[in-house]
Amino acid sequence: MRNISLSLSNILFKGLLLCLVFCAITAFRLDDKTKKQYKNAESNETCFKCHGQSKYSYKNTESDKEVFKRMYSEIIISRDMFYESNHKQFKCTDCHSEDYDSFPHPGRLRMESKYLCIDCHGDDPKYAKFKFEKIESEFQESVHSTKHSEDFTCWMCHNPHEYKISARTDDKIKDIVAYDNAICLNCHGDITKYQLLTDKVNPNIIKKHEWLPNQALHFRNIRCIECHARVNDSLLVSHNIQPKAKAVKRCVECHSTNSILMASLYKYKVKEGRSKSGFFNGVIMNEAYVIGANRNYYLGILSLVMFGCVIAGIAVHATLRIIKRKNNG
């Protein structure tokens, strides 16, 4: 009996040891992977240690006590979102002052001016395809810039710690739509953020769009900018947000063979692969059906020919009937 219980505890002990070794190896591997994938992950951890969560602690040198404080929600950065964002390979101090390495942070750093997209991406051949200069000039013309001057920066929509490119991907259109519309709703669906820039009451999006047939279907399948931004042929995503009076309201702007969706939401996919099946705007049909925009050229011709034949057949038959009736008295 003693031998059995001994061997049992022996097995349990060995099992536990094996688990610990496995966990240690896995943890080491994950850590190693993160380190390899994001070269600045280790140095960024200095910042994430406090800014990656809702509370932080420090040692008060005078009282010699550990003090816990709440981190302001505006300066909490999600590690997960940062390491999925466009800037995931960055070191925090690439954009922020090296002086942030010290704690408490020097008070003068509050006055530190922040970079804008164009400061790094402008005139850089590596990013030429994104046309940041054109985006900048479009933005300057947009209602976001003209109404709010310098208070409205790129970061209002493109949070540098979270933003990841969505239009230039093979993601499903619905996922792109959801991601991009969430950016607009971040302010337009949140009164506290909306009123940072204006004293106006945030309009109720649902009520304002009551005129739109199949509202929910539209909201799920197209981005706000499809109707609220002026299409620019040289840019993949237009940044020239228009005043509400200039928003697209005519259904046929999208629901026609000359659909503006081909120059906006479907632009990337159109460039990647054109439809050769005879469907107007066939690329839309891979993921949606837009009445009026997805006509088939050959079917259109065939239906017109058949319609002509039907009318001609009826006309000939009717004429012969009338002639025969007259002849027969």
Next chain:
Amino acid sequence: MAEKLYLYPKWVRLWHAINAILILMLIITGVNMQFSGMKVEFIRFDRAVSIHNISGMLLTANYLFFFLGNFFTPNGKYYKLTFSGMFDRLKKQFLYYTFGIFKREKAPFPVTVEKKFNPLQQFTYVVAMYVMVPIVFLTGWALLYPEFVFVKFLGGSGLKINDFLHVIIGFLLSFFMFVHIYFCTIGATFISNFKSMINGYHESH
């Protein structure tokens, strides 16, 4: 004196009148949407969509009325196809319409209480009402709720197949409607068949 046969009971006339109005609305708004973006817009696009959707929904309800009516009343017997000798009967009727009618020949299948449709009528009505109309309203509902359509179907795009079917069958039904209206003028008089849609009595030649 032409013989009068009571062939169209009230419910058939009511269904037919509603069906005619709805099909007309669907054809007009459907063509309007299909050829949207032209210089001349017959009906504003959003209105055309709303009218088309509502008409389609009502057509579905009216179809159920027709289906149940045929199921529970003797009217259903007129839609029962007899396959034996069908081709010969269809040919005979076709030759009458294309040649015999001009020679003032007698109709090969005169209208009786037992058989109110000639073979060509019976065949096209069965195809229209039991094949085409169900396809067109089912694919129409699928266009209203595309999330329920198989994205991939038989290796192709489910949406494309659905769209193809809706548009093709829709067009075929509109051609059927033109021919159907024209053939109504072939009666005892030019307007006798139109009158029977109101009073229920068929006037024989």
